[in-house]
Amino acid sequence: MKLVDEFRNPQAAKDLAASIRRITTRPWIIMEICGGQTHTIMKYGIEELLPPEINLVHGPGCPVCVTPLEMIDKALNLAARPDVIFTSFGDMLRVPGSEYDLLAVKAQGHDVRMLYSPLDAVLLAERNPTKEVIFFAVGFETTAPPNAMAVFEAKRRGLKNFSILCSHVLVPPAIEALLSSPQNKIQGFLAAGHVCTVMGYEEYLPLSEKFQIPIVVTGFEPVDILQGVYMAVQQLEAGSSRVSNQYSRVVTMEGNMAAKNLLREVFEITDRKWRGIGTIPKSGYRLRAEYASFDAEKKFDVEHISREEPEACIAGLVLQGLKKPTECSAFGKTCTPERPLGAPMVSTEGACAAYFHYRKIEKAHYV
Amino acid sequence: MSETLTDITAGLSCPVPKFDYDRVLLAHGGGGTLSHQLLSRVIFPLFKNRWLDSEHDGAVLEIDGVRLAFSTDSYVVQPIFFPGGNIGELAVNGTVNDIAMCGATPLFISAGFILEEGFDLESLRKIVESMRIAADRAGVSIVTGDTKVVDRGKGDKIFINTAGIGVLKNGIDISPNRCKIGDQILINGRIADHGVTIMSAREGLTFETTVESDTAPLNDLVSKILDVSNKIHVLRDPTRGGVASALNEIATKAEIGIAIDENSIPMDDQVKGACEILGLDPLYIANEGKLIVFVDSLDAEKVLEAMKSHPLGAESAQIGEVVADHPGRVVMKTQIGSSRIVDMLSGEQLPRIC
Numbered sequence: 001m002k003l004v005d006e007f008r009n010p011q012a013a014k015d016l017a018a019s020i021r022r023i024t025t026r027p028w029i030i031m032e033i034c035g036g037q038t039h040t041i042m043k044y045g046i047e048e049l050l051p052p053e054i055n056l057v058h059g060p061g062c063p064v065c066v067t068p069l070e071m072i073d074k075a076l077n078l079a080a081r082p083d084v085i086f087t088s089f090g091d092m093l094r095v096p097g098s099e100y101d102l103l104a105v106k107a108q109g110h111d112v113r114m115l116y117s118p119l120d121a122v123l124l125a126e127r128n129p130t131k132e133v134i135f136f137a138v139g140f141e142t143t144a145p146p147n148a149m150a151v152f153e154a155k156r157r158g159l160k161n162f163s164i165l166c167s168h169v170l171v172p173p174a175i176e177a178l179l180s181s182p183q184n185k186i187q188g189f190l191a192a193g194h195v196c197t198v199m200g201y202e203e204y205l206p207l208s209e210k211f212q213i214p215i216v217v218t219g220f221e222p223v224d225i226l227q228g229v230y231m232a233v234q235q236l237e238a239g240s241s242r243v244s245n246q247y248s249r250v251v252t253m254e255g256n257m258a259a260k261n262l263l264r265e266v267f268e269i270t271d272r273k274w275r276g277i278g279t280i281p282k283s284g285y286r287l288r289a290e291y292a293s294f295d296a297e298k299k300f301d302v303e304h305i306s307r308e309e310p311e312a313c314i315a316g317l318v319l320q321g322l323k324k325p326t327e328c329s330a331f332g333k334t335c336t337p338e339r340p341l342g343a344p345m346v347s348t349e350g351a352c353a354a355y356f357h358y359r360k361i362e363k364a365h366y367v
Numbered sequence: 368m369s370e371t372l373t374d375i376t377a378g379l380s381c382p383v384p385k386f387d388y389d390r391v392l393l394a395h396g397g398g399g400t401l402s403h404q405l406l407s408r409v410i411f412p413l414f415k416n417r418w419l420d421s422e423h424d425g426a427v428l429e430i431d432g433v434r435l436a437f438s439t440d441s442y443v444v445q446p447i448f449f450p451g452g453n454i455g456e457l458a459v460n461g462t463v464n465d466i467a468m469c470g471a472t473p474l475f476i477s478a479g480f481i482l483e484e485g486f487d488l489e490s491l492r493k494i495v496e497s498m499r500i501a502a503d504r505a506g507v508s509i510v511t512g513d514t515k516v517v518d519r520g521k522g523d524k525i526f527i528n529t530a531g532i533g534v535l536k537n538g539i540d541i542s543p544n545r546c547k548i549g550d551q552i553l554i555n556g557r558i559a560d561h562g563v564t565i566m567s568a569r570e571g572l573t574f575e576t577t578v579e580s581d582t583a584p585l586n587d588l589v590s591k592i593l594d595v596s597n598k599i600h601v602l603r604d605p606t607r608g609g610v611a612s613a614l615n616e617i618a619t620k621a622e623i624g625i626a627i628d629e630n631s632i633p634m635d636d637q638v639k640g641a642c643e644i645l646g647l648d649p650l651y652i653a654n655e656g657k658l659i660v661f662v663d664s665l666d667a668e669k670v671l672e673a674m675k676s677h678p679l680g681a682e683s684a685q686i687g688e689v690v691a692d693h694p695g696r697v698v699m700k701t702q703i704g705s706s707r708i709v710d711m712l713s714g715e716q717l718p719r720i721c
Contacts, residue, residue: 001639013703045705107390116645222703338400358707 003249007221008044016226017049020233027053028236029185030229031178031321033171034192035062035349036220042354044222054229057185057321058354060174060277061192063139064091064347065319068273070307071167072097075136077302078165079105079112085128087121088136089143090114091347098307118150118164125154125162134296137164141195144168144285145259148266151287151294163296166286169272171195172203173283178320179211186321188232190218190225193247200255204243212241219247266291276316276344318344318351325352332356398608399651399712421542422620424465424604427535436471438462439530447494447524449568451560451579454527455494457655459501459509460584461606462531467586468602468658470541470593471533476502478512478529483522494525505584507531533586539593543621545600550689551667552625553660555588555680556581557633558610562652563641576637583656588677595673598663605657608712611650613659614687614697615711625697627687627709651712661689 006012032038038058041047047056060066076097079086086102093102093114106112111131115121118135125133137147147164154162171192178184191204196217208215214235218228228246235242245251263285272284287295297303314330317323325331325344335345337353344350394401411419418426425438442458459476466473478498482491502509560581567576585604593599601621605613610632618625634649642649656679662670667685674680692698697709 001636001643004639004643008702010702010704043707044701044703045707048705049703103392103394104388104390107388107392222701338404357710 004221007219007223009223012223013044013049013226016223016230020054020226020230021051023230023237024051024053024233025237027055028187028233029055029057029321030188030190030232031057031059031186032190032218032225032228033059033061033175034190034194034220035059035065035347035351035354036194037190037192037218037225038062038351039349039354040220040222040225042358045358046222046225049226050229054233056229057324058318058351059189059321060178060274060319061140061171061195062319062344062347062349062351063143063169064095065315065344065350066169066274066277067092067095067138067167068275068307069098070273070305071138071165072101073307074297074302074305075102075165076100076105077305078134078296078300080108080110081132081300083131085111085113085124085131085133086136087113087115087118087124087133089116089138091349092136092138095347118147119153122150122154122157122159122162125159126157129161131161132300133162134300135162135164137166137168140169140171140192141199141263142192142197144263144267145198145256148262151266151291152262154294155291160293163294163299164287165296167272168267168285169274170269170283170285172207173280174274174277175204175207175215177277177280177283179207179213181320183320183322186213188213188236189215190228190232191215191243193217193219193224193251196245196247196251196255198256198259200253200260201243201245201251202253202255208241208243214241215243217243217245217247217251219250274319276319278316315344315352325355326359328352396607397712398606398612398653402608403711422616423542424468425471425531425533427469427471434471434535436466436469436473436533436535437530438465438469439528440465441526441528443523443526444565445523446565446568447490449580450564450577452582452655453494453497454525455496455498456501457580457582458527458529459498459505459507460582460655462529463501463505463507463584463586464604464606464655464658466531466533467584467589468541468604469533469535470539470589470599470602471535472590473505473507473531473533473586475510476507476529476531478509478527480512480514481522481526481528482514482516483524484516484519486524491525494527501584505586536593538597541599541602543601543617546617546621546623546661546689547600547663548623548689548691549664550600550661551664551685552614552627552687552689553662553667553671553674554605554610554633554684554686555585555658555660555674555677556656556682556684557635557638558605558654558657559638559642559649559652560635561655562609563638563649565653566645566647567641576641578635578637578641581654581656583679585656585658585679588658588674588679591673591677592660592670596662596666596670598666599660599670600663601659601661603659605654605659607653609649609651609653610657610659611648611697611709612711614709617661618697619695622694624690624693624695625687626690626692626700627697628700629702630700631684631686633682633684650709664688 121135267285344352674683
């Protein structure tokens, strides 16, 4: 398959791994931001190919994992109301709230639907004028433009029965929070290629400069990841700290201007709570006042629902790259994908789930 | 150790969700871990008997010296008409295949219809006709049946149950317990066509592919395979839950390790593309005209040749083998040459957010 197979080429992977080994002289800790990248690393066993000095730690870039508990509870509250069609991307349906998940609400007979696009929710609202259609708008800068478009389109069509439960988060403030932590051990970042496809990478320049850290905008195929690691190690070994772009076949410095304009039109920056990490200032989007009537939290009065998450959560340590999933003694024992104790075990992008599915035995041999 | 465990779980921010759901979820029908739990916790303990214990696609029964294979399956696919087939054809082929996977020759099929009030007769006629054509193709007769009608809104147009009986020739013994180290694992062609066809045909998905369901009766192919080798150890049709679930079931049941090679698994480019876009793993996607063969390595080559010469096996391939390592587990050599676990799916496969 074009534009995929080239980036899963075994020889290219092998050559890059050899190049990384050749230039690595000491241990380095590099964080891949995005859960999609974590997934690729586990699915393709990339750590097997890297020299032992390179330690990849897994970042908070899994939208399912960082959506706070109280937001899930708000979703469960809304989904269980009569005359509501609650819609969401598939991944969110299995995330446990305080008591149950959206799949359980669906099994109780409520109308919970999995959609592939938020615009489908707008069409659903148009076709069902007697129902309230709510879309669970989660995710990073990648899912924000389609969600913004859905709200924009609903307003344009004059729909009164469409709203979103908005829990959007942003990558650069999370990087800043991680690097500002006194516990920080991260020496280089692989930035999330898809986020940068939308936003460009200008925002990363001041971060790289302030914290003297290399940031490599990286794609999602195994060869992308290996090349991203190579570019990061190259900088680390040379003592430089710049922003470089491995994913140049997709990402430009300025990003997708149409998408960015739409984001500015519909959303404004706000403080957001991250599951397992806490509140990060200016780390998310909320709807602008002109679009407030599309805000499900206000419309259905669920803003007051609040759940505290204890600070001692290992999920938080995993999401900050301070612990690996296997360092949790619950991992694979009391915490499994069927019985997740934390969100990173739920989502396919979650670090714990990725470890669980692909790495139950350490060194597997193909005979 | 136990102290640490308590400390950590006590500190978790996410309360333990109810896993023992008190209601049926769709995922209970997905062919993954939840389906298995439903069977092992609710169904098997109450129905327990030696025939059911084999957990095969069908039961193998011996009556007056004659060995019979007996199997049943229900079909609720939506949409009922899809590229490459319809619910009726699927219902006949599915049961024919379940019997064939026991190594038996399917002979007789039953057909039970649950129809929703208001379902149009023209569609019903089309479905029934395609069942007759499918039965003729497979060389089976539909000899008994039943129809029930439920109130509008209490069903989804049409559900079909089929059951079937077949005869086992002497000397044929197909069972995971016969797997041994070195057995070669073969498949008769491209995987995931059926599941991707159904997903693309479903409301809400706007991408279009020209992929068609692979629904087909496999009994003729099975009989060709059994003609060329008496060293066939397992036959399995990787339907719901896909190749990954089928291989995991065999690895668990036989307590053997399975090693497969990603590069050798045949797949259509459009199917690959659809799976990439939706974030789905084709290894877990349903097939309706595929079979996996575990054969002694001595006979692997001639069985593969026999499969390739059959119209339903032109793209047959050897995808892996039984190994001494990691008993109970399926491990795959990835496209880039590293290795990873191929696990049993826990619930429904849900598309990723981004």
